[in-house]
Amino acid sequence: MNGSSTARALIDLKKGWPNPALLPAVQIKTASSVSLSNADIFVPGLSYGPDPGYEPLREHIADWLTHFYHPSTRIPAERICITGGASQNLACILQVFSDPIFTRNVWMVSPTYFLACRIFEDSGFHGRLRSVPEDQEGVDIEYLRKALYQSEMKARAEGNTQLSLKPTRPWRKIYRHLIYAVPTFSNPSSSTMSLQRRQELVQVAREYDACIITDDVYDMLQWLTGKTATQDSMKHAHLPRLVDIDRTFDGGAEREGSDGFGNAVSNGSFSKIAGPGCRIGWLEGTKGFVWGNSQVGSSRSGGAPSQLTSTFMSNLIESGDLQRHIFEKLQPTYARRYQRMISAVEEHLLPLGVTLPQTSRDVVGGYFIWLSLPAPIQAEEVAMRAQQEENLVIAPGPIFAVFDDEKAVDLERKVRVCFSWEQEAMLAEGIQRLAQVIGSMQRNQPQQEKATPGGSSFLVEQYR
Numbered sequence: 001m002n003g004s005s006t007a008r009a010l011i012d013l014k015k016g017w018p019n020p021a022l023l024p025a026v027q028i029k030t031a032s033s034v035s036l037s038n039a040d041i042f043v044p045g046l047s048y049g050p051d052p053g054y055e056p057l058r059e060h061i062a063d064w065l066t067h068f069y070h071p072s073t074r075i076p077a078e079r080i081c082i083t084g085g086a087s088q089n090l091a092c093i094l095q096v097f098s099d100p101i102f103t104r105n106v107w108m109v110s111p112t113y114f115l116a117c118r119i120f121e122d123s124g125f126h127g128r129l130r131s132v133p134e135d136q137e138g139v140d141i142e143y144l145r146k147a148l149y150q151s152e153m154k155a156r157a158e159g160n161t162q163l164s165l166k167p168t169r170p171w172r173k174i175y176r177h178l179i180y181a182v183p184t185f186s187n188p189s190s191s192t193m194s195l196q197r198r199q200e201l202v203q204v205a206r207e208y209d210a211c212i213i214t215d216d217v218y219d220m221l222q223w224l225t226g227k228t229a230t231q232d233s234m235k236h237a238h239l240p241r242l243v244d245i246d247r248t249f250d251g252g253a254e255r256e257g258s259d260g261f262g263n264a265v266s267n268g269s270f271s272k273i274a275g276p277g278c279r280i281g282w283l284e285g286t287k288g289f290v291w292g293n294s295q296v297g298s299s300r301s302g303g304a305p306s307q308l309t310s311t312f313m314s315n316l317i318e319s320g321d322l323q324r325h326i327f328e329k330l331q332p333t334y335a336r337r338y339q340r341m342i343s344a345v346e347e348h349l350l351p352l353g354v355t356l357p358q359t360s361r362d363v364v365g366g367y368f369i370w371l372s373l374p375a376p377i378q379a380e381e382v383a384m385r386a387q388q389e390e391n392l393v394i395a396p397g398p399i400f401a402v403f404d405d406e407k408a409v410d411l412e413r414k415v416r417v418c419f420s421w422e423q424e425a426m427l428a429e430g431i432q433r434l435a436q437v438i439g440s441m442q443r444n445q446p447q448q449e450k451a452t453p454g455g456s457s458f459l460v461e462q463y464r
């Protein structure tokens with residue numbers, strides 16, 4: 001053990017929060033003061049609101065997303081409803097569009113954003129969450145297709161062909177399957193799904209009556225790794241979302257003969273680009289899906305969440321302050337933070353045998369870097385020692401396993417490190433401390449085997 005650990009400053013590379021210096025408090029103060037000084041804004045803002053949310057914000061989001069994602073036709077406001085953020089709205093989607101019996105399984109690209117697991121369990125899916133592995137291109141389509149087929153066969157054999165618990169309503173449909181993914185700059189794997197996999201995923205979802213729910217919360221936090229694109233292109237998404245593909249692919253989500261609800265929806269959020277405490281986001285999907293989502297009981301009683309904050313966000317987009325914050329502050333700052341961390345990884349970890357995913361990408365982004373450790377080093381052991389010996393906190397891969405389907409994808413040698421939270425000046429030192437731990441375990445492997453039992457599952461259990 002390194003005797004100096006207690007004297008050294010804590011370095012936290014686990015926390016997936018924005019650093020306080022990146023919160024746009026001044027801009028939000030201005031936007032809130034515009035709202036609260038004008039009765040035309042604060043009266044609706046402080047009252048109950050419409051089910052799909054504050055109309056001016058829906059319009060502004062629709063225009064802003066049209067500009068960023070560049071779909072072939074403008075996104076109409078009817079495709080957007082206001083939510084309490086990606087997590088809150090995942091629960092709403094499940095309340096309206098899933099049934100704890102008829103909906104067979106939730107298919108989660110693994111490693112997954114683990115906090116989503118509990119949201120699915122709360123809606124009755126305990127024991128029916130399934131891992132789907134990913135490779136360098138994204139979700140493994142053949143694995144998913146086979147597993148969906150088997151799940152359908154099982155449901156039929158069990159006679160699960162009728163809707164069971166929820167009443168039929170004109171604004172809803174109950175999907176047979178749910179697929180959950182973070183296709184761009186994923187949490188935790190930092191990976192981006194290729195265009196081809198996105199198209200194939202939409203196709204599979206249509207074949208099996210699945211709803212793909214994506215958390216597209218990091219899309220705007222992007223920057224270039226090389227010099228192959230111009231800086232201006234960072235003002236536009238480099239890939240369409242699954243919801244964009246579903247909107248137009250092969251006749252589109254509202255093609256003749258379809259039920260019009262679509263097979264992909266996008267959960268957007270202001271958490272990563274303004275502040276998580278705002279607890280506000282949006283859903284994009286077909287007009288039918290968006291209307292149905294807004295009819296969830298908790299929105300029928302008083303309107304969409306975050307009505308007052310909606311007026312602030314509306315001003316923030318209308319004034320251009322949010323876009324300036326993203327393009328002039330967040331993108332360059334996160335790019336610099338990422339660069340510091342990745343340079344340290346290249347210098348200190350790659351020589352030890354650590355590897356990175358998708359190394360040939362031109363565009364990277366998000367909050368995280370995902371590391372694969374060399375055998376036989378185990379992530380939970382590394383995380384425990386890092387804390388004890390180096391006063392360093394990291395996230396071991398097993399916490400990102402899908403609940404109750406942990407064994408399907410091996411995460412024992414994966415580690416997530418975050419560059420958004422810790423002081424920028426400490427990022428490289430954090431990676432050096434990690435290298436210290438891994439190096440000492442490699443030099444001393446017999447002791448590592450002795451030290452393994454005990455604390456490891458405790459680390460993971462904290463997240464269940």
Ligand SMILES: Cc1ncc(COP(=O)(O)O)c(C=O)c1O
Nearest residue numbers: 085086087113182187215269271
């Ligand atoms: C993939 C993913 N989805 C959702 C969230 C939370 O979003 P919100 O704050 O909008 O609920 C996070 C935050 O870490 C995330 O990484």
